[in-house]
Amino acid sequence: MPYRVLASVLTLALLLAACAEATSDDDYAATHRAQDVHLTPDGNTMQYAQTAFSVKAGSTVTLTFENTATSSAMVHNVVLLTTDDDADLQRVSQAGMQAGVDSDYVPEDDAIHAATPLAQPGETVSITFTAPQEPGAYRYFCTFPGHASMMQGTMLVEES
Numbered sequence: 001m002p003y004r005v006l007a008s009v010l011t012l013a014l015l016l017a018a019c020a021e022a023t024s025d026d027d028y029a030a031t032h033r034a035q036d037v038h039l040t041p042d043g044n045t046m047q048y049a050q051t052a053f054s055v056k057a058g059s060t061v062t063l064t065f066e067n068t069a070t071s072s073a074m075v076h077n078v079v080l081l082t083t084d085d086d087a088d089l090q091r092v093s094q095a096g097m098q099a100g101v102d103s104d105y106v107p108e109d110d111a112i113h114a115a116t117p118l119a120q121p122g123e124t125v126s127i128t129f130t131a132p133q134e135p136g137a138y139r140y141f142c143t144f145p146g147h148a149s150m151m152q153g154t155m156l157v158e159e160s
């Protein structure tokens with residue numbers, strides 16, 4: 001008889017442990033939940049309609065860029081930097097032009113956190129990346145030649 005009681009206590013303990021674990025998994029999922037960001041250009045201008053968006057630090061972000069432009073000249077991408085630094089933006093912009101259209105005007109550079117391919121007018125492109133761990137402001141911009149100085153925005157990373 002004592003064995004049976006002990007077994008019941010052990011079973012209960014295991015069940016409680018399992019519940020506790022499930023709860024902490026839920027907390028983890030809530031903190032690291034996927035976030036969707038949707039960007040478009042502002043008509044046929046060299047600007048994003050959304051010049052800022054917020055994500056949680058370390059979260060999984062799916063960024064969709066829908067090129068709603070109708071002018072054939074309005075080809076765009078979205079390049080996210082690891083900084084909010086003008087010097088990094090200038091360097092990546094210049095290197096992007098060198099990299100050329102075959103590289104979607106995206107160069108190899110340590111200051112690039114993530115980048116979409118080029119989106120032709122009417123085309124939608126999407127990327128998934130992990131948001132920076134460090135809260136703060138991060139620049140995104142378009143590396144299509146001539147667009148960088150105008151076509152920019154800020155990704156705000158918030159404490160998760």
Ligand SMILES: [Cu+2]
Nearest residue numbers: 076142144147
């Ligand atoms: Cu552009």
